[in-house]
Amino acid sequence: MSFDLMAAAIDWLDAYRSGDIEAILRMCADDAAVHCGCGGAKTITGKEGLRAYWVERLREYPAFDLDNIQPTCVGTLISYVSRDGVVSAVLTFNASGQIASLAFGPSKDSSERGPA
Template identity: 65%
Template sequence: MPTAPATIEAILGMYADDAIVPCACGGMKTISTRQGLRAYWVDRLRDCPASHLDDLNPSVDGAAISYIARDGVVSATLTFNASGKIASLTCRPLN
């Protein structure tokens, strides 16, 4: 099922303009452009949608979460800038 463009735009709206995403899911890559983030999320939502939250640990400047995806548990660490936007998202499979 294709992801609605409004969903992608809502996700992108949560990111700072200079956000970076180091991701080790499906091979190490670092995404650092708006177009790269758009492609990343289109692929991610199509190929590895989350089924439910496994754990959530908020911190002063971000959060560590884990969620269940098709291929297992994924760990993601988010940091936020002073405006509350995602400055970085680091993710990797846990298994």
């Protein structure tokens, strides 16, 4: 890929932290999928499904500070602080640099850090 995966993940977190749903949706491919393990496992697809998901997520699970970021064999792992602790997200990207999938879940060690 000819774009910076780490910078793309930071851009995503910045949009999330600022509550910019439109920017988040622009970053996502038309066939993007969100796999959320927070509050019960679910998969969300389609622009309207993603929009509804982000409206709720921004209200219920706002993101705060960056905790960690690192490349993976499939994309980027980014961890951030939320009001309920540290959350990890794995972002994968398509050849155009758009988010193809995003998988959320509590960080393995978030219980050790306590709530934000």
